[in-house]
Each structure stands twice: as C-alpha cells, then as structure tokens.
Amino acid sequence: MTDIAQPSTHAAASATPRKRSRLQKLWQNQSLWRGITAIIVFLFFWEIGSRWDEWFGKEWMIPGVGLIPPPTDVAATWLEVLPKVGYWESWYSSFKRVLSGFLMAMLLGIPFGLLLAVNKYFRGIFFPPFEILRPIPPLAWVPASLIFWPTNEMSIAFITFLGAFFTIVINVLGGARNIDVRYLRAAQSMGASQWDLFSKIILPGTLPSIFTGAAVGMGITWEVVLAAEMISGGGTQGGGGLGFFIWNSYMGGSLEQIVVGMISVGIAGYLSSSAIRMIGDWYMPWKRLF
Amino acid sequence: MNISTPVASEGAKPMAANEGRGALSIRNVTKIYDPEGVNVMAVDNCSMEIAAGEVCMIVGPSGCGKTTLLNAIAGFHSITEGEILLDNELLCGPSKPKADQGAERMVVFQHGALFPWKTLAENVAYGPIVQGKLRKRQALEKASDMLAEAGLGDVVTKYPGEVSSGMSRRAEIVRALINDPKVLLLDEPYRAMDALTKSIMHESLLETYDRTKVTIFFITHDLEEAIFLGDKVHVVTTRPCQLKKTVEVNIPRPRSYETQSSEQFRLLMDEVNEAVHEEAIKAFQAGERELA
Numbered sequence: 139m140t141d142i143a144q145p146s147t148h149a150a151a152s153a154t155p156r157k158r159s160r161l162q163k164l165w166q167n168q169s170l171w172r173g174i175t176a177i178i179v180f181l182f183f184w185e186i187g188s189r190w191d192e193w194f195g196k197e198w199m200i201p202g203v204g205l206i207p208p209p210t211d212v213a214a215t216w217l218e219v220l221p222k223v224g225y226w227e228s229w230y231s232s233f234k235r236v237l238s239g240f241l242m243a244m245l246l247g248i249p250f251g252l253l254l255a256v257n258k259y260f261r262g263i264f265f266p267p268f269e270i271l272r273p274i275p276p277l278a279w280v281p282a283s284l285i286f287w288p289t290n291e292m293s294i295a296f297i298t299f300l301g302a303f304f305t306i307v308i309n310v311l312g313g314a315r316n317i318d319v320r321y322l323r324a325a326q327s328m329g330a331s332q333w334d335l336f337s338k339i340i341l342p343g344t345l346p347s348i349f350t351g352a353a354v355g356m357g358i359t360w361e362v363v364l365a366a367e368m369i370s371g372g373g374t375q376g377g378g379g380l381g382f383f384i385w386n387s388y389m390g391g392s393l394e395q396i397v398v399g400m401i402s403v404g405i406a407g408y409l410s411s412s413a414i415r416m417i418g419d420w421y422m423p424w425k426r427l428f
Numbered sequence: 429m430n431i432s433t434p435v436a437s438e439g440a441k442p443m444a445a446n447e448g449r450g451a452l453s454i455r456n457v458t459k460i461y462d463p464e465g466v467n468v469m470a471v472d473n474c475s476m477e478i479a480a481g482e483v484c485m486i487v488g489p490s491g492c493g494k495t496t497l498l499n500a501i502a503g504f505h506s507i508t509e510g511e512i513l514l515d516n517e518l519l520c521g522p523s524k525p526k527a528d529q530g531a532e533r534m535v536v537f538q539h540g541a542l543f544p545w546k547t548l549a550e551n552v553a554y555g556p557i558v559q560g561k562l563r564k565r566q567a568l569e570k571a572s573d574m575l576a577e578a579g580l581g582d583v584v585t586k587y588p589g590e591v592s593s594g595m596s597r598r599a600e601i602v603r604a605l606i607n608d609p610k611v612l613l614l615d616e617p618y619r620a621m622d623a624l625t626k627s628i629m630h631e632s633l634l635e636t637y638d639r640t641k642v643t644i645f646f647i648t649h650d651l652e653e654a655i656f657l658g659d660k661v662h663v664v665t666t667r668p669c670q671l672k673k674t675v676e677v678n679i680p681r682p683r684s685y686e687t688q689s690s691e692q693f694r695l696l697m698d699e700v701n702e703a704v705h706e707e708a709i710k711a712f713q714a715g716e717r718e719l720a
Contacts, residue, residue, distance in 0.1 A: 318541070320537045321541055321543060323504055323535065323537075323541070324535065324541040324543075325554070325558070326529045327502065327503075327529045327530065327531060327533070328534075328555035328558060328559070328607060329531050329555060329558050329559040329607075330554075330558045338543075338558070339543065342543070342545040343545070345545070422545070423587070424544050424545050424546075424587040424588075424589060
C-alpha cells in the first residue's frame with residue numbers, strides 16, 4: 139500500500155525461509171492427531187461394550203450398550219449401503235432441504251433482524267407477534283403446515299425455515315443492539331452518514347452474531363429436517379432423506395443401518411457447521427486472531 | 429494540515445496550523461439528568477474558558493460529572509442550562525440544548541473505540557472517506573503516513589486486536605487528528621495502563637501536541653499526568669460538577685520526563701493535591717451517606 143508498510147512485509151517473508159506444505163502442516167497438526175486418537179479409543183470401547191455378551195454370555199450384557207451393534211458390524215453394513223443410489227439420494231434430499239430452508243431463513247432473517255434493531259417503529263409493530271410465535275417449537279407447526287401447504291415437500295421446507303429463522307433473527311437483533319455506543323459515536327463524530335453507520339459500523343459489528351445465529355440455526359435445521367422426514371414418511375415424492383432412511387431401517391429392523399443413518403447425519407451436520415465456520419473466518423479476518 | 433512537514437519546529441515556534449483555533453467557552457453550564465423524575469444534577473453552573481491551543485486538564489473525583497461535560501461538548505448529550513461556544517460559535521445553548529456531532533471536536537474514549545473490524549490504517553482513513561474529503565486510496569496513504577509519523581509504521585495493516593493497548597490508543601489519536609480537529613477531547617485515555625506505558629503515551633501526546641498545537645480537553649484522575657501534560661489544571665468539585673480551582677502550570681515546553689522530578693513540579697502537585705483531596709473526602713462521605 140505504501141512504502142512504509144513494505145519493509146515489514148519483506149521482513150516477515152524472510153523470517154520464514156521455507157514454507158511448510160499443506161500436507162506437512164496437516165501431518166504435524168497435534169490437535170488433529172489427538173482428535174483421531176480420541177475417536178479410535180471411543181470406537182474401541184464401543185466395540186468391547188457391544189461384544190461383551192458374545193464373549194462372556196448374555197447375563198454379562200452391559201445394559202444399553204450391549205444392544206447397539208458393534209462398530210465393525212456398522213462399518214460392514216455401511217460398505218454394503220455405500221454403493222447404493224438410494225443412500226446418496228437420501229443425503230442429497232436432506233441436504234437440499236436443509237440448505238433451502240437455511241438460506242431462506244438467512245435471506246429473510248438477517249434483514250428482518252437488522253430492521254428490528256435499527257428502527258423503533260418497525261420493532262414496535264413486528265417484535266410482539268414475533269415474540270409470541272418464537273417459542274412455538276418448529277415441530278408444533280407440523281400439522282398446521284401439512285394442512286396449509288399443498289405438498290409434503292413444501293411443508294417440510296416451511297418448517298425447516300421456521301427452525302432457523304427465529305434463531306437467526308434473535309441473534310442478529312441482539313448483536314446489532316449490543317454494538318458499543320462508542321463505535322457509533324466515534325463514527326458520527328467523524329461525519330458518517332446514516333448509511334455509512336449502517337453499512338460500515340452496524341453491519342460489520344453484527345457479523346459475529348450473524349454467524350453465531352447461522353451456526354445455531356444450522357443445527358436446528360438438521361434437527362427439524364430429520365424429524366420432518368420421519369413424520370412425513372418421505373416415500374411418495376422421490377427421496378425421503380436421511381431421516382426417512384433411519385426410520386425405514388427401523389421399520390426393516392436393521393439396527394446396523396439405523397446407526398449408519400445416525401452417523402451419516404452426524405457427518406452431514408459437521409460438514410455444514412465447518413462450512414459456516416470457514417465462511418465466517420473468511421468474512422471476519424479480524425476475528426481469526428482470537 | 430501539513431503533515432509531511434518535518435517535525436523540526438524546535439518547540440518554541442509551533443506550526444501555525446492550529447493557531448487561533450479551538451477556543452472553548454463553557455458558560456454557566458448546568459446538566460440535570462431526569463430519568464423518571466429523579467433529578468440528578470451532574471453539572472452545576474460550571475464555567476471555564478479554554479484558550480485556543482491550550483492543554484486543559486480536568487481533575488475531579490470519580491462520577492463527578494466530568495464526562496457529562498465532555499459529552500456535552502462532543503454533542504453526545506444535551507445540557508439543561510448555559511451555553512458552550514467553540515471559537516465564538518454556539519455549540520449548544522438555551523435555543524439548542526444538544527450540540528451537533530462534528531469532526532472539529534474529536535473524542536478519544538476511555539476504553540478506546542477503534543473499529544475492531546478495520547485495520548489501523550482503515551480506521552484512521554475512515555473520517556476523510558466518509559466526509560468525502562479524500563478517495564479511499566489517498567485516504568489510506570495519508571493514514572499510513574500519519575501512523576508512521578506516530579511510530580506505528582509497522583502495524584498499519586494490523587487489526588486493533590493484534591496490537592497493544594498503547595499502540596491502539598496512539599492510533600486512535602491519529603484517527604482523531606487526521607480530521608484536523610479544533611479540539612481533542614480525551615476521556616481518561618490512559619486509565620488502564622501501567623506506569624511505563626503511560627509515560628511513553630505522555631511523551632507521544634506531548635510530541636503530537638507540540639507539532640499540531642491542537643486544543644486539548646483532557647479528563648483524568650492522575651494528578652501527575654495532569655500537571656505534566658497541562659497548561660492549566662481545572663480541579664472540579666464532586667457531583668454536581670463545579671469549577672473549584674484552576675492551577676496554572678508554568679513549566680515551559682517542550683517538556684520531558686525529567687520535569688517530573690523538579691521542585692516546581694512538586695509544588696504544583698501539592699497545590700492540586702490539596703484541592704482534589706478535599707473533594708475526594710466529600711465524594712467519599714457522600715457515597716457513605718447514600719449507602720447508609
């Protein structure tokens with residue numbers, strides 16, 4: 139940018155003479171290895187717990203754990219399921235539902251929350267009904283929306299949207315209202331217009347809350363989608379999703395496949411929240427330091 | 429402001445940039461907070477004259493209404509009675525209880541108010557950009573130059589969270605100065621700092637002042653700080669805030685840290701200390717009464 143900044147960047151570059159490759163970094167990442175070790179240890183105990191009764195007889199079965207299929211059996215079933223199109227269709231349709239509901243909630247929730255925060259008349263009119271609707275759990279909307287919306291798919295989308303919407307709005311509202319008044323005063327003293335205040339102070343100041351809301355909202359969306367898929371039974375309209383996959387396995391009496399479905403949901407949720415974290419890091423470089 | 433001029437103005441003859449600008453008149457100002465009918469008088473008929481280019485230090489017990497006064501000058505709060513003028517222009521008065529906020533009165537806050545989501549250079553460049561005075565690129569260049577001048581050249585692209593509190597406070601003063609203010613309003617900017625950092629901050633502020641001769645309205649608890657930095661030390665009473673005593677500090681500028689061990693400095697300390705101590709006792713007793 140300027141000639142002042144340059145010497146320091148040169149110095150920084152020469153201070154790290156050989157750059158480690160991405161793979162090397164991954165290899166040397168201690169917390170990654172700790173995580174992998176933890177998962178292996180967990181699987182090990184699960185295996186032992188599930189097999190206890192096989193080795194020592196039924197009377198030694200550990201309550202609860204003994205009924206769950208051991209990880210090796212689950213893995214075997216998973217390998218059987220993996221090449222099947224239906225399994226991936228379940229992933230696809232669940233992801234599609236989560237994403238569409240979530241994006242819709244972000245698209246409507248962020249502006250709505252910001253409006254609530256900056257305009258007291260808007261808040262006066264819309265906040266009370268919002269606060270009455272907010273405590274209603276998304277699943278309580280299921281019967282009404284099944285009646286109200288013409289197709290199953292639309293009711294699922296609507297309920298999913300609701301799950302994320304309220305969380306996102308409440309986070310955005312809280313974040314925008316909690317911006318330190320010093321920032322607003324400083325900006326105003328420096329001659330910021332109303333638009334500058336909004337775009338350069340309130341919006342970036344709310345970003346951390348927006349991403350918190352998004353992360354929580356994403357979690358709720360997965361919960362709601364899974365439950366909705368189980369309730370609606372999927373079936374009639376193409377892919378039933380991972381929820382239906384689990385339910386179907388239950389109906390078919392395959393314990394291993396139930397666990398496969400559950401772990402699949404866990405992985406899907408993890409991927410979703412990692413994506414949100416990555417986007418958050420990218421949008422908020424100043425937050426990376428903490 | 430002519431930033432690029434070398435700082436070799438040998439102290440005695442400052443750059444003329446701010447000469448004759450920034451005279452503050454606070455005349456019979458009263459402020460009554462009235463939340464739900466509970467009258468709290470924060471400032472009572474307080475008057476002060478601050479000459480252009482003066483470093484005016486306000487010293488008084490905690491919660492006495494010093495910040496209320498600053499907020500009124502900055503335009504954050506209204507006043508109940510009296511008037512405040514800047515260079516003989518009315519900021520606020522009976523016809524207009526709350527001053528407009530403006531870049532000629534820049535505030536440096538107690539806990540700092542650099543925008544955490546902007547780099548130091550972007551923070552400093554913010555004022556000229558939103559005022560439409562400079563294009564973004566020029567503003568950033570000027571900001572980097574000014575930061576370098578304040579000894580922050582290495583950290584222009586860092587975020588406030590990445591630098592020390594001393595650095596961010598210096599950057600905040602640069603952010604104020606780039607707007608070419610008539611008055612710099614500082615509300616205990618160095619309060620939470622250790623003595624060593626503080627002494628560096630003081631020298632840096634003095635150096636900045638010698639260069640710009642901007643009028644400074646500085647609130648503090650620290651008597652040494654008040655005498656070391658100030659031309660005048662205004663001791664104010666405990667709530668409601670009134671002017672109790674003004675002590676003239678006739679120590680010549682530029683001042684260095686050794687000044688603090690001189691006999692003259694010690695005598696001034698005693699003088700200020702006596703006035704402040706009385707008020708501190710009153711404030712303490714008032715606090716005990718409120719609790720009883």
